[in-house]
Amino acid sequence: MSAKKVLVVQYSQSGQLTDVVNSVTAPLIASDTVELHTLTLHPEKSYPFPWPLIRFFNIFPECIYLDPPALKPLDINKDEKFDLVILAYQVWFLSPSLPITAFLKSVEGKSLLQDTPVITLIGCRNMWIMAQEAVKKLLKEANARLIDNVVLTDQGSTLASFITTPRWVLTGKKDPFWGLPAAGIADKDIQEAERFGLAIHDALAEDKEKNNSPILIGLGAVNVDVSLVQSEKAGYRSFRVWGALLRLIGKPANPLRKLVLVFYIIFLIALILTIVPITMILQKLLKPLLKKKFQAIKDQFELPSGSAEDKITVRN
Numbered sequence: 001m002s003a004k005k006v007l008v009v010q011y012s013q014s015g016q017l018t019d020v021v022n023s024v025t026a027p028l029i030a031s032d033t034v035e036l037h038t039l040t041l042h043p044e045k046s047y048p049f050p051w052p053l054i055r056f057f058n059i060f061p062e063c064i065y066l067d068p069p070a071l072k073p074l075d076i077n078k079d080e081k082f083d084l085v086i087l088a089y090q091v092w093f094l095s096p097s098l099p100i101t102a103f104l105k106s107v108e109g110k111s112l113l114q115d116t117p118v119i120t121l122i123g124c125r126n127m128w129i130m131a132q133e134a135v136k137k138l139l140k141e142a143n144a145r146l147i148d149n150v151v152l153t154d155q156g157s158t159l160a161s162f163i164t165t166p167r168w169v170l171t172g173k174k175d176p177f178w179g180l181p182a183a184g185i186a187d188k189d190i191q192e193a194e195r196f197g198l199a200i201h202d203a204l205a206e207d208k209e210k211n212n213s214p215i216l217i218g219l220g221a222v223n224v225d226v227s228l229v230q231s232e233k234a235g236y237r238s239f240r241v242w243g244a245l246l247r248l249i250g251k252p253a254n255p256l257r258k259l260v261l262v263f264y265i266i267f268l269i270a271l272i273l274t275i276v277p278i279t280m281i282l283q284k285l286l287k288p289l290l291k292k293k294f295q296a297i298k299d300q301f302e303l304p305s306g307s308a309e310d311k312i313t314v315r316n
C-alpha cells in the first residue's frame with residue numbers, strides 16, 4: 001500500500017498553534033504509512049506580535065469581511081493531490097485569521113482543497129463559532145469536504161481569559177498573574193491533542209477518510225459553550241456594521257478611520273462588559289426552561305465531531 005499523503009496548512013504568531021499542530025501530527029510523522037507535508041503561510045507584510053493596541057483593533061473590518069491579504073508564494077505545487085488536509089487556524093475577531101482567509105480564497109488553496117477531506121484544527125481563546133461558520137462556507141466554495149473539527153481553547157474561565165488573552169497578544173506576557181491562570185491553551189491540552197493524530201493515523205490505515213464522515217467522534221474534539229453563542233452573534237453583527245463603516249472611510253492607515261476606531265473600541269469594551277455577562281446570566285437563568293433548545297444549538301455547532309469522550313483512553 002502506498003503511503004497516505006496528508007497536508008497540514010498552518011500559520012502561528014506566538015508558536016502556540018504550531019505546538020498544537022506538532023502534537024497532533026507527531027503520530028503521523030512517526031508513521032511510515034503517512035507522508036506529511038506542512039505548509040506554513042507567510043503574509044507578504046507580516047503581522048506584529050505582540051500587537052500595538054490600535055493596529056490590533058484596526059484589522060477587525062478586514063477580518064470580518066474576509067479581505068484576503070497577499071501571501072508570499074506557497075511552497076507547494078497547487079496541482080498536488082492529498083488524501084487529507086488538516087487546516088489549522090486561530091480566530092481573529094470571530095473570523096479565521098487573515099493568512100488563513102487568504103489561503104482559503106487563493107487559487108492555490110482552492111485547488112489543493114478541491115474534492116479533499118478536511119479536518120479543521122482551531123486554537124483560540126474560546127470564541128470560534130462564527131469563524132468556523134465562515135470557514136465552512138469557504139471550504140464549500142472550494143468543493144472541499146469538512147469531516148471533523150477539533151477545537152482547543154484557552155485555559156481558565158471566560159472572565160479570566162477575557163483579561164489574560166488580550167494581555168498576552170498586546171504585551172507578549174503569558175505568565176499567571178493576580179491569581180489568574182497563564183494565558184493560552186494549557187500545555188496538558190496541547191500534549192493530549194496527540195490522541196487526534198493517533199485516531200487520524202488509524203483511520204487513514206483503514207481508508208476511513210474516504211467515507212465522508214467524521215473520524216474523531218468520541219475523542220472530545222469540541223465542546224460548545226452555548227452561553228457564548230448569543231454573545232458571538234451580537235459581536236459579529238456589531239463588527240459587520242462598524243466594519244462596513246470603517247472600510248468605507250478608508251484603508252487601515254487612514255487617520256479618520258483610526259479616530260472613528262477609537263470611539264468604537266470604547267463602545268466595544270462597554271458592549272463586552274455589559275452584553276456578555278448579561279446574556280450569560282440570562283441564559284443560566286433560562287437554562288432549565290430552554291434545555292432542549294440549548295442542547296439543539298450545542299449539537300448543531302459541535303458537528304461534525306461532537307463532544308462525546310467515550311473513546312478517550314487514559315494513558316499514564
Ligand SMILES: Cc1cc2nc3c(=O)[nH]c(=O)nc-3n(C[C@H](O)[C@H](O)[C@H](O)COP(=O)(O)O)c2cc1C
Binds near residue numbers: 051127
Ligand atoms: C487580532 C486577534 C484577534 C483575536 N480574536 C479572537 C477571537 O475573536 N476569538 C478567540 O477565541 N480568540 C481570538 N484571538 C486569540 C487567537 O485566536 C489565538 O489564540 C492567539 O492569537 C494565539 O495564536 P497564535 O498561535 O497565532 O499565536 C485573537 C487574537 C488576535 C491576535
